[in-house]
Amino acid sequence: MTQAPASVSAAAHKPPNPLLEIVLTIILPSVVLDKLSTTERLGPLWALVVSLLFPIGFGIWCFIQKKGWNLFSVLGFVTILITGGLGLLKLPAFWFAVKESAMPIVIGLAFPLSHRFGKPLINALIMQPHVMNLEAMKAALNSPQRQAEYKHVLFRASCELGLGMLLSSVANFFLAMYLLEGKAPATEEFMKGIAKLNWMSMIVIGVPMMVIMLVVFFRLLKHLQRITGLERDDLMNPGTTVRRQVGG
Structure with missing residues (x-):
């Protein structure tokens, strides 16, 4: 009960x-x-x-x-x-290409710029309780030097994610032009091209971005291991080593 x-x-x-x-x-x-x-x-x-x-x-x-x-x-x-x-x-294909490239640019710039406002976007993406063992990390970052290194590697990871989004922006632009150029705006053929653009961008652009994010994530884990002295498994879940160090 x-x-x-x-x-x-x-x-x-x-x-x-x-x-x-x-x-x-x-x-x-x-x-x-x-x-x-x-x-x-x-x-x-x-x-x-x-x-x-x-x-x-x-x-x-x-x-x-x-x-x-x-x-x-x-x-x-x-x-x-x-x-x-x-x-x-009834806007021409060029403006769809601009729209498709603008959003990744904004997101890409937001990753490093968010550090200036004290609320890094990478925390919302990676530093979550179901992804990382935040309690163990907090206990291990027990000196100003470690905390400074931690902020530095987070910022570098944010810049790497931002660069990945900028590359995605370029790919989005050319994909939109490829699918929509030559089609009359507001026609059935044009709307079908728009719909195809939405789901194709998730595959053509989304899959490479997932690979980039995984590379950045594991690079970040490697740096966090060096800074905190914790093993990767202990950084990602409450393993026995973490419980011993934290005192749980």
Whole structure:
């Protein structure tokens, strides 16, 4: 009887599945926008409205369940709204390419610049309790020198992630031009190209970015091992070595 609340609490704090969230908020709405934009079905406007219901609905569910906004819901809503909206405004392919490249540039610059405001974005991405053993790290960073080194390697990792986003921006631009150039704006063919751009960018751009993020993550772990003196397994989960050092 006494274990029931603990299990419920654990379920409530279960880390989200990023792949499922991407499917629900970006890929599935893009497929809807692609398949329903024809004049025989919903047409471009109502296809856009229906596709927006997915990130909105999932975002509302997450807000009710977790008492907070879901990043992928916001990103999916903004992406589908801007992309579909630009299509309805009959803007040429060049402006879609600019839009596709602008967002990675903003995110890329935000990673290093966020350190100046004392709230590094990399903390929200990596330094989370379900990813890193924050208690062990805090105990190991027990001197000003170690804390300074820790801030330095975090900043360097942020710059590396920012560089990866800038490379993604260039790739996004050329992908958009390849898929949309030569198509008349606001036509069925153009809207299909937009939908294809949304899901293809997740594969063509997203997969290399995941590789870059993994490389940056493991490089960061290597530096954290050197600074803290902890083993990698102990940095990522509460192992026996950590419990002995922390005094648990």
